[in-house]
Amino acid sequence: MEGSSRMQYLGKKSVRVKDLRRRIRHRVEGEVIIEGAKLLDDLIRWDVDISELYLAEGLSDSAEAGPWVAAAEQVFELDAEVLAGVAPTRTPQGVLAVAEVPRWPMWSASEGxxxxxxxxxxxxxxxxxxxxxxxxxxxxxxxxxxxxxxxxxxxxxxxxxxxxxxxxxxxxxxxxxxxxxxxxxxxxxxxxxxxxxxxxxxxxxxxxxxxxxxxxxxxxxxxxxxxxxxxxxxxxxxxxxxxxxxxxxxxxxxxxxx
Structure with missing residues (x-):
């Protein structure tokens, strides 16, 4: 996957931040919210497309974030406290991403x-x-x-x-x-x-x-x-x-x- 992302900074009152909060509370059909470095690393290794990446301010410059930024279609940077307030867990890791629900053929029940x-x-x-x-x-x-x-x-x-x-x-x-x-x-x-x-x-x-x-x-x-x-x-x-x-x-x- 090749990233064509351009970093955008989002303020606390950004419309996109409010929309992300809504999408986390009420999942949009077809989307999956991803949280955490290990899971995001796995998805990139499995060649899962990342449509949006949200990083705590400063994390984007780290070596760890390099593959995430390269893989994502859109990349956004937020204040760490703002991102923590949006995250679905109590111990956020400073990284959220959005991927598509995987599309599999219906199980035919012919085997397994x-x-x-x-x-x-x-x-x-x-x-x-x-x-x-x-x-x-x-x-x-x-x-x-x-x-x-x-x-x-x-x-x-x-x-x-x-x-x-x-x-x-x-x-x-x-x-x-x-x-x-x-x-x-x-x-x-x-x-x-x-x-x-x-x-x-x-x-x-x-x-x-x-x-x-x-x-x-x-x-x-x-x-x-x-x-x-x-x-x-x-x-x-x-x-x-x-x-x-x-x-x-x-x-x-x-x-x-x-």
């Missing part, structure tokens, strides 16, 4: 393991699940209507940028996901507390694995639609695991069946 998330409203959990899915070889992550925004700042941070490394689909009704799967004779599995032990579970691919929010779990409708339920054996009277942890355990089992 897909994850289907239902009722997971914590963006950190959504991001962590996507990170596990990307790292453990899943084919795609599908989100039911009502799940947290996978491209919001908290989910992107929780995914460590993995939202740019694996296909993610929003607002997918279970019926539509199931139709794709059935077309390829795939299996639909639910996770829950009363099912086949993970140690004895070796399904045929492709499969779609459904995960629900911790505590509430999957809806009765989702469980009823499943070909079966898989359970992670727990000890010491622990009743459940964080959903992101559970996703990682099940995906690891599928990647390395016993």
């Amino acid at each position: 393991v897909g994850l289907y998330l239902e009722g997971i409203q914590d963006p950190g959990n959504v991001g962590a699940i996507i990170r596990s899915a990307a790292g453990l070889g899943a084919a795609a992550v599908l989100l039911a209507p009502g799940c947290a925004d996978p491209w919001g700042p908290s989910a992107v941070r929780g995914s460590a940028g993995a939202v740019f490394r694996i296909p993610v689909e929003r607002d997918v009704p279970l019926s539509r996901a199931g139709d794709r799967l059935r077309h390829h004779q795939g299996e639909l599995w639910a996770t829950g507390s009363k099912g086949r032990s993970l140690e004895e579970w070796n399904p045929s691919l492709p499969i779609l694995l459904m995960l629900g929010a911790e505590g509430r779990g999957l809806s009765p409708e989702a469980v009823a639609a499943a070909d079966g339920v898989v359970t992670i054996p727990l000890q010491r009277e622990v009743e459940s695991l964080n959903v992101a942890v559970a996703a990682g355990i099940v995906l690891s089992h599928l990647d390395n069946p016993g």
Whole structure:
């Protein structure tokens, strides 16, 4: 990527600063807000286009910022306190960027393991699940209507940028996901507390694995639609695991069946 940027300084009352604050609070469709040096370095290494770059005053002259400035289409410099007031985290690093939501082909369900998330409203959990899915070889992550925004700042941070490394689909009704799967004779599995032990579970691919929010779990409708339920054996009277942890355990089992 070649940068054609020209540095512009933005004051506290700049219209663009106000607009950026609004876009962070209410994400614009098609945009992803990126915060932090490590994540921005990763995106540039993955050849993700950076449309806007916002730097704390003085940071633009550093060696670290050189690749960021070169990659971005537009570059803006702000007072550090102004940028901190806009940033979505409590411990900002002096750098924000805007990228496009990645465009992936729709998962056909013809092969591999897909994850289907239902009722997971914590963006950190959504991001962590996507990170596990990307790292453990899943084919795609599908989100039911009502799940947290996978491209919001908290989910992107929780995914460590993995939202740019694996296909993610929003607002997918279970019926539509199931139709794709059935077309390829795939299996639909639910996770829950009363099912086949993970140690004895070796399904045929492709499969779609459904995960629900911790505590509430999957809806009765989702469980009823499943070909079966898989359970992670727990000890010491622990009743459940964080959903992101559970996703990682099940995906690891599928990647390395016993």
